[in-house]
Amino acid sequence: MLLKTLLARLASMVITLFGVAVVVFVIIRVAPGDPIAMMLPPGASDADVERLRALYGLDRSMPEQFLIWLGGVLQGDFGTSISLRQPVAGLVLGRLPATLELSALALVIALVLGGFLAIFGARHRATPLEAGVDLTNGAALSVPDFLWGLVLILLFGVLWPVLEISGRVSPRLDLPFATQFYLVESILRLRFDLTADLLSHMIMPALALALPLAAIIAQLLKQSLKEVLNLDYVTLARVRGYSELRVILREGLRNAALPTLTLVGVQFTFLIGGTVIVERLFSYEGLGNMAIDAVINRDLPLIQGIVLLFAVIFILVNLAVDLTYSLLNPRLRHG
Amino acid sequence: MTACLEILGLDAAIRRGPRLLRNVSLSVAPGEVRALVGESGAGKSMIGKAVLGVLPRGIEVTSGDILLEGQNLGALSPGLRRRTVGAAAALIPQDPLTALNPSRRIGPQITDKLVHLLGWIRARADARARELLDEVRIRAPERVMASYPHELSGGMRQRVLIAAAFASEPRLIVADEPTTALDVTVQKQILRLIAELQARHNTAVLFVTHDLGVVAKVSQSVSVLFAGKVVEAGPTEALFRAPAHPYTRALMAATPRYTDPFASLQPVPEAVLAGLRAEVAAEDAAREARNG
Ligand SMILES: Nc1ncnc2c1ncn2[C@@H]1O[C@H](COP(=O)(O)OP(=O)(O)OP(=O)(O)O)[C@@H](O)[C@H]1O
Ligand SMILES: [Mg+2]
Numbered sequence: 001m002l003l004k005t006l007l008a009r010l011a012s013m014v015i016t017l018f019g020v021a022v023v024v025f026v027i028i029r030v031a032p033g034d035p036i037a038m039m040l041p042p043g044a045s046d047a048d049v050e051r052l053r054a055l056y057g058l059d060r061s062m063p064e065q066f067l068i069w070l071g072g073v074l075q076g077d078f079g080t081s082i083s084l085r086q087p088v089a090g091l092v093l094g095r096l097p098a099t100l101e102l103s104a105l106a107l108v109i110a111l112v113l114g115g116f117l118a119i120f121g122a123r124h125r126a127t128p129l130e131a132g133v134d135l136t137n138g139a140a141l142s143v144p145d146f147l148w149g150l151v152l153i154l155l156f157g158v159l160w161p162v163l164e165i166s167g168r169v170s171p172r173l174d175l176p177f178a179t180q181f182y183l184v185e186s187i188l189r190l191r192f193d194l195t196a197d198l199l200s201h202m203i204m205p206a207l208a209l210a211l212p213l214a215a216i217i218a219q220l221l222k223q224s225l226k227e228v229l230n231l232d233y234v235t236l237a238r239v240r241g242y243s244e245l246r247v248i249l250r251e252g253l254r255n256a257a258l259p260t261l262t263l264v265g266v267q268f269t270f271l272i273g274g275t276v277i278v279e280r281l282f283s284y285e286g287l288g289n290m291a292i293d294a295v296i297n298r299d300l301p302l303i304q305g306i307v308l309l310f311a312v313i314f315i316l317v318n319l320a321v322d323l324t325y326s327l328l329n330p331r332l333r334h335g
Numbered sequence: 336m337t338a339c340l341e342i343l344g345l346d347a348a349i350r351r352g353p354r355l356l357r358n359v360s361l362s363v364a365p366g367e368v369r370a371l372v373g374e375s376g377a378g379k380s381m382i383g384k385a386v387l388g389v390l391p392r393g394i395e396v397t398s399g400d401i402l403l404e405g406q407n408l409g410a411l412s413p414g415l416r417r418r419t420v421g422a423a424a425a426l427i428p429q430d431p432l433t434a435l436n437p438s439r440r441i442g443p444q445i446t447d448k449l450v451h452l453l454g455w456i457r458a459r460a461d462a463r464a465r466e467l468l469d470e471v472r473i474r475a476p477e478r479v480m481a482s483y484p485h486e487l488s489g490g491m492r493q494r495v496l497i498a499a500a501f502a503s504e505p506r507l508i509v510a511d512e513p514t515t516a517l518d519v520t521v522q523k524q525i526l527r528l529i530a531e532l533q534a535r536h537n538t539a540v541l542f543v544t545h546d547l548g549v550v551a552k553v554s555q556s557v558s559v560l561f562a563g564k565v566v567e568a569g570p571t572e573a574l575f576r577a578p579a580h581p582y583t584r585a586l587m588a589a590t591p592r593y594t595d596p597f598a599s600l601q602p603v604p605e606a607v608l609a610g611l612r613a614e615v616a617a618e619d620a621a622r623e624a625r626n627g
Contacts, residue, residue: 126392232433233444236496239387240448241421243414250447254438329438 013315020311021073021304025066028303035082035298056082056301069304078308079301083294088305092287096309097180098168099279099286103272105183105202106209110271111264113210114217119248121218122225133218140215145274149208149281156204164201166283173197205282209271216267217260224256258328265321269314337405338362339507339539340386345399346622347378347385347563355381355394357564357618363556365506366537368530370550370571372586373560374603379543381563383509386541388420404506421452425500427510427529431492431517435484442480445499453503467498470535471528490521494528501532508533511543526553547590551575559583562615581607 036052053059057068072079078088121133143151157165169175169182173194177185183202186194228234229252237251238244276288283289287306294302340363347356356378363369371379384390386401388408401408403423408416428434435444445467446460455463461480468476471494484492493513500508510529514522530553533540542554550557550571558568559582567580578584585603 232428232430233436235389236426236428236434237436237447238389238417239421239424239426241418241452243417251436251439255436 009319013319016315017308017311021070021308022066024304024307025069026062028298028300029062029065033298035300038297039082056080058300069301078305081294081299081302083297083299083302088301091290091302092305092309094180095285095287095290097182098284099272099275099288101181101183102202102206102275102279102284102286103209103268105206106213106271107268109206109210110213110217114214114221117214117218118221118225119245119253121222122229122248122252123245125222125226125229130222133222137215137219140211141219143211145208145212145271146277146281148211149205149278152204152208153281162200163204164197165204166201168198168201168285169194170197170201201282201284205275205278205284208278208281209274213264213267213271217264220263221256221260224259225252228252228256254328258325261321261325261328265318269317272310272313272317338402339365339367339404340541341400341402341405342382342386343400343402345382345385345401346397347381347390347394348397350393350395354397354619354622355563356385357562357615358622359399359560359563359565361558361565361568363507363539363541365539366533367556368533368540368542368554370542370544370554370557371560372544372547372550372557374545374586377560378563379545379560380511382560383426383511383541383543386420386507387424387426387509388416418452421448422503423505424507424509425503425505427493427497427500427508427513429512429515431489431496434496435492437484439483440480441482441484441487441495445480445495445502448499448503463502464498467502468495470501470532471495471498473498489517490525493517493521493525497525497528497532501536501538504536505538507539507541509541509543512545514549515544529553547587559586561611564615564618566611566614582611 036049036056036058039052040048050059057065060068069079076089078092080086081088081091084091117133117136121130124130124133152163153165156163164170175182175194176189176191179185183195183198186192186198225248229248234247234251237247242250275286276291278284279286279288280292287309291303291306293299294306342359342361345356345359346354348354359378359382361369361371361382371382373379381390381394385396386403386408390396396409403420406419408420411419435441442461442464445464446455446457449455449460449463450457464480465476468479473479473491473494479487479491479495487495497513513529514525517525526549529540532538540553542549544550554571556569557571557574558565559574559580560566561582567574567578567583569579574583575587578587582603585607589603
């Protein structure tokens with residue numbers, strides 16, 4: 001039963017990825033801009049152009065190009081970046097950890113902040129404090145992530161410069177890392193000086209990404225907490241003598257979290273999409289930043305690789321949400 | 336002997352709105368079952384909620400005292416009141432389908448209070464839960480304790496809730512229409528169980544119901560409620576033998592009898608209702624006068 005569901009998920013995943021690959025492949029080739037023209041110095045001869053086109057397979061028809069690319073992908077070869085002249089797979093996977101760490105940090109901030117606001121608002125429902133929470137939510141929601149980025153830079157980079165506004169880690173530091181998961185590794189190696197340096201770079205972009213999501217979580221979770229808190233089993237818990245906060249945490253939170261969770265999944269994929277601009281804003285060397293360079297340079301294989309990787313991430317996020325959902329819901333667990 | 340529960344002149348109202356309880360007084364002696372009867376909306380549940388400190392938001396007690404085991408609840412801080420009520424009282428709710436947390440196993444829902452509020456060690460609480468599940472004739476206590484609510488029938492869940500209510504040996508139990516949501520055959524078993532455990536544990540019970548047949552079966556005393564006002568009260572037997580208030584008589588006439596199910600079922604006569612409205616108006620006027 002479980003195996004069947006899993007296989008079905010896998011099949012739909014492959015189909016989705018194929019669809020994404022086709023669409024992106026076509027769009028970036030139909031869009032104006034010629035990668036070869038951008039590589040060559042002005043005044044290069046037509047013959048040079050043609051030679052390069054042939055080298056990257058751009059002289060063939062689109063279906064032919066797609067089949068060649070697909071054949072490579074199936075063997076783990078995602079082509080060669082036109083602008084960086086390195087294998088796409090290595091480039092993309094090298095940048096992935098930076099973006100994953102940033103997104104994960106943003107998600108944690110959003111969950112903690114949103115969860116706290118929701119619980120606080122539900123605890124003080126129908127008082128001015130709840131109105132305060134609603135006001136905060138409204139403000140956080142009405143400003144998009146990159147604007148939050150600018151506001152944060154102004155606050156903590158310029159007016160009160162306590163945080164780093166650019167890059168992922170201070171260049172003067174020696175990095176003893178074996179992987180690109182700097183934050184995780186610095187913690188595992190107990191090099192908390194490095195952790196602190198990394199965080200001082202990551203906090204602002206992560207916060208910028210997190211604020212809108214935190215507001216959504218706070219709003220939705222507070223609403224469903226308020227609904228759950230009127231249910232009979234919650235009254236029964238109150239009669240037992242629990243404090244209101246304990247009632248919310250023990251009886252309310254888990255059941256209220258279910259409807260919020262699905263939406264968090266969808267919104268988290270938006271957050272990951274947001275890394276493209278926010279990473280650029282903070283010169284954070286992640287996948288999103290690389291994507292912008294790739295688009296500027298019309299680096300077709302690189303764009304294709306990055307988009308595909310984003311698609312894989314989105315699918316995995318949705319899968320993770322479904323799994324957590326069924327884990328939290330005993331009705332599904334015992335099917 | 337001090338009463339287990341004593342309510343004195345209790346008034347409750349919607350904030351800046353109409354009165355919901357009108358000068359309610361009643362008492363429940365240790366080991367006694369007092370029934371609260373009245374039509375839907377009479378304020379029966381409201382009395383239970385006021386005692387347990389779980390009135391809905393926006394509804395507040397405006398005057399009167401509630402004494403639990405001689406302790407005036409109104410004089411306690413909110414936290415202390417909560418713990419006092421939690422330790423001395425329990426609730427058997429109306430709808431067993433919604434009264435258990437769907438995402439938690441049955442066992443902890445019974446033992447939570449013992450462990451967290453009364454400070455029992457887990458093993459003793461578990462043993463106690465098994466004991467009580469046994470008392471409510473659940474055959475496989477271990478299995479039930481490991482189940483989720485949706486795996487149990489309505490009748491089973493109500494047994495679980497009864498076990499949970501009695502587990503902490505409360506002095507008072509508020510049972511708010513504990514059988515209304517169940518089908519008829521199960522109703523009788525559940526009523527019998529409550530009566531049995533109540534007698535064995537010598538628990539005082541405030542039994543909310545609109546069914547006079549149930550009143551006759553389970554209670555020693557009755558308070559009849561109309562529009563939040565006690566219109567008649569007394570020992571059950573005496574009240575059934577010689578109901579003094581026309582409203583009580585009307586309620587009795589409206590109760591179907593098994594011997595003659597179609598003959599009775601009459602609505603409360605208009606004349607009686609008019610009299611009741613006058614009584615309620617007089618009580619409201621009296622309150623106005625008291626408060627100046
Ligand atoms: N949350 C609430 N807000 C405002 N009024 C309420 C609320 N809950 C109940 N009431 C009102 O309080 C009055 C008493 O309600 P209560 O629930 O005590 O009635 P009841 O006697 O238990 O009736 P039932 O047999 O239907 O349970 C009713 O008139 C009802 O409309
Ligand atoms: Mg009721």
